[in-house]
Amino acid sequence: MSALRAPAYAPSRPTTPARRTRLTALDGGRAEGRRFAAVRAPLQARTATPFLVLCGALLAAALLTVLVLNTSMAYGSYEMSRVQGQSNRLAQDIQIKQQSLQAAENDLARRAERLGMVPNAGTQMLDVSAAVAATTPSAEAGQ
Structure with missing residues (x-):
């Protein structure tokens, strides 16, 4: 190792100028008709922070x-799809029940004959208070 010392000055680095903020003058300063206008208005730095925050x-x-x-639109879409599916199933159930009811109505006369029932020729009414059986006018006219 040598006894030489390092130089006392640091090597110079290229310096970049610092970014300067934009300065604007405040109200005041030199005005027409004033006698003492030797001092300029102080400069105020303006920042863009409030604008960026906004x-x-x-x-x-x-x-x-x-x-x-x-x-909310996606939830509404799923809800509408669910309700439409439920409505379609109910419509199918109604259609099936109407078809079975129609078939039962068509088969009613045949089932009654199988049980030994006969069609009624006329309708009779019972008057409970007078204990009298009366026929309807259409049955009387037919006899």
Whole structure:
């Protein structure tokens, strides 16, 4: 190892200029008709932070609104599909029951004959208070 010392100065690095903020003058300063206007108005730095926060908030609100609308539309679609399926099943059940009722009505006379029943020629009414049996006018006219 040698006894030489390192130089006391650091090698120079290329420096980049610092980013300067935009400065605007405040109200005040030199005005027409004033006698003492030797001092300029102080400069105030303006930042873009409030604007960026506002843009971010609007973007987040828009995305949240779209998410909520999309979710509710999807839920409504599934609900409508479920109700339509249920409606179709009920319509099929009604149609099947109507067909079986029609078949039972058509088969009623044949089943009654098989049981030994005969068709009624006329209708009679019973008057319980007078204990009298009366026939309907259509049955009297036919006799």
